[in-house]
């Protein structure tokens with residue numbers, strides 16, 4: 001899927017909660033990965049005992 005299409009489908013809410021940011025960045029890192037996950041989000045994922053997904057780097 002093109003990054004463009006993914007971003008059109010999965011928009012970050014305008015005033016996202018931390019949960020929404022974590023969910024968005026988890027999905028984004030796997031599906032798109034056009035930019036690095038912020039460290040605050042990585043730390044939050046680790047705090048929740050989840051694995052930080054490897055960034056899917058676009059070609």
Ligand SMILES: [Zn+2]
Pocket residue numbers: 003007028032033034035
């Ligand atoms: Zn992206």
